[in-house]
Amino acid sequence: MTDSAALCANETSEELQGQPEPSGLPLTPQALIDVLIDIDLAYERKCKELSKSNLGATLQYHLLEKLRVQHSEQREPFAQRLIALQDELKAKGDS
Secondary structure (H helix, E strand, O other), X not given: OOHHHHHHHHHHHHHHHOOOXXXXXXXXXXXXXXXXXXXXXXXXXXXXXXXHOOOOHHHHHXXXXXXXXXXXXXXXXXXXXXXXXXXXXXXXXXX
């Protein structure tokens, strides 16, 4: 991997990992949505940066695929928590 490719890959991993992790704290639906938006915007920005880079097509493809997987893994717990929270609120409303 070239130095610029390694730098892109490291920046991508660090940026996605820099997002807050879900904790035991009860987050509001809006807070979860805000986190998901931040994660998605960071992902889109990194995809554009990688697509515009001078890296070879094969390397770009692999880095974009790695970015996609990281994005999916990072947003999953927040999406699941939001679904659970919506279910809890719906159950309370039905009671």
